[in-house]
Amino acid sequence: MPPIILSMEVDGDDYFESEYRVKIGTQVKYLTIAPNTFDRETLSCPIQALSSLPWEDEWTVAHISRPEPRGELKTSLSNKALAGVKHHWHHAMIDCLELEKSKQLTAMALEAKYAHFPDNVIAKIARFEWEIPRIERETLAYQLLQDSDLTPRFLGHIHENGRIMGFILEKVEGCAASIENMEACETALKRLHQIGFLHGDTNRHNFLIIENGAKLLDFESFRENASQEAMQQEMDSLRVELMDDSGRGGGFIFQDG
Incomplete structure (x- = not known):
């Protein structure tokens, strides 16, 4: 079964390593490709250029580099254990x-x-x-x-x-907030603050407007035991966040065709 790229982070400027998450059968492996190893087109889909990589062997991370311009590829394989989330609380x-x-x-x-x-x-x-x-x-x-x-x-x-x-x-059906939903967002944020938590990123796409109010999303910057000052600053910035039409926090934009 040929390798399938599941995720990638490609550095088009060739300053940093490009990273790939690859499915091989029932396993997932990771590639890092050093700067100046391939051109931008190859980096966008490097699988064919790595045909000699022993995909079926036991390894978790492969590091690919080209020490000399136009020289041979150098491959370093590692079977290191990858970091995972330690906080396991749900049964599923x-x-x-x-x-x-x-x-x-x-x-x-x-x-x-x-x-x-x-x-x-x-x-x-x-x-x-x-x-x-x-x-x-x-x-x-x-x-x-x-x-x-x-x-x-x-x-x-x-x-x-x-x-x-x-x-x-x-999956909850709803839409991103706007300034028209100020009251619902303010109510949800106030309830969060009453517990002592700071959301950390109250862009309008992190409020999901539903029929009877708003739900909060995206807690990557969440903080416990927040100070009253921090919570007040977050509440004070809410109006500006709901008026922002830059698209920040909105994810990918899909267009027909």
């Missing part, structure tokens, strides 16, 4: 390869189908190790807020080769 564990993507929402979030749930779900994953702390923070936030009704329901942890690297949420 979902294999990332059992999710069937319906729509990519942001670099880390997607709408997906999962055989054991009747409706589509929202999945969020750490594509690479440096994103694990974000998922760790959100996982804690959803546990602390599970009885508050301020967020969509947390449905389980996502694992990859056994390590936790994401979670799934119920």
Whole structure:
């Protein structure tokens, strides 16, 4: 079975390493390609240029480089254990390869189908190790807020080769907030602050407007035991955030064709 790229972070300027998350059969492996190894076109889909890589062998990370211009490729394979989310609190564990993507929402979030749930779900994953702390923070936030009704329901942890690297949420129908929804957003944020929590990123796309109010999303910058000053600053900035039409926080924009 040929390798399939699941995620990538490509440095088009060739200053930093490009990273890839690759599915090989029932396993997921990771590639890092050093700067000045391939041209930009090859970096956008490097699988064919790596035909000699022993894909089926036991390794988790392959580092590819070209020490000399136009020289031979150098491959370094490692079987290191990758970092995962340590905060495991929900009983459900979902294999990332059992999710069937319906729509990519942001670099880390997607709408997906999962055989054991009747409706589509929202999945969020750490594509690479440096994103694990974000998922760790959100996982804690959803546990602390599970009885508050301020967020969509947390449905389980996502694992990859056994390590936790994401979670799934119920898909709640609604829309991003605007200044017309100021009262609903203010109410939701005030309830969060009353518990002593700071959201950390109140852009208008992190409020989901539903029929009877607003739910909060995206807790990558969540903080516990926030100061009154910090919470007041967050509340004071809400109007400006809801009036922002830059698209910040809105994820990918899809166009017909």
